[in-house]
Amino acid sequence: MEIAGVPLPRGSMVTPLIASANLDESAFPRADTLDITRSPNRHLSFGLGSHFCLGAPLARLEARIALPALLRRFERLELAVPVEQLSWRPHVALRGVRALPLTVTPTTDAALRSAGT
Numbered sequence: 001m002e003i004a005g006v007p008l009p010r011g012s013m014v015t016p017l018i019a020s021a022n023l024d025e026s027a028f029p030r031a032d033t034l035d036i037t038r039s040p041n042r043h044l045s046f047g048l049g050s051h052f053c054l055g056a057p058l059a060r061l062e063a064r065i066a067l068p069a070l071l072r073r074f075e076r077l078e079l080a081v082p083v084e085q086l087s088w089r090p091h092v093a094l095r096g097v098r099a100l101p102l103t104v105t106p107t108t109d110a111a112l113r114s115a116g117t
């Protein structure tokens with residue numbers, strides 16, 4: 001068979017990349033934009049079907065706790081280097097930076113106290 005013009009001989013091994021599916025413009029308008037309010041959001045980050053990630057509820061809970069805690073602690077987070085200087089780990093499926101240098105502005109104790117945290 002052939003997929004997108006690439007011939008696949010019988011018996012070939014094919015590894016679909018989930019990250020590329022999540023950037024499919026026909027499924028996600030402005031797919032390249034990080035939009036945490038996107039709805040509907042039928043992403044494949046935790047897989048699909050019988051092998052759907054067993055840890056997904058834990059991972060979601062951790063994000064729901066950690067991200068607000070980070071944003072409460074620092075009123076401003078900025079990249080400390082130009083984006084072109086970020087170094088990406090070479091990996092066929094999992095994309096991520098080796099390090100994410102940030103300049104942070106801590107929230108003042110008074111602001112934390114008035115937010116009750």
Ligand code: HEM
Binds near residue numbers: 055
């Ligand atoms: C953001 C964090 C995570 C992401 C993006 C993620 C992603 C995935 C994906 C895509 C799969 C499906 C692989 C496949 O189809 O073969 C998977 C499976 C799995 N994940 Fe996660 N995962 C995360 C966190 C976790 C955590 C925290 C745990 C355990 C505490 C976990 C345990 C598992 C297990 C056991 C499977 C295999 C399920 C099966 O094959 O039936 N994952 N994960």
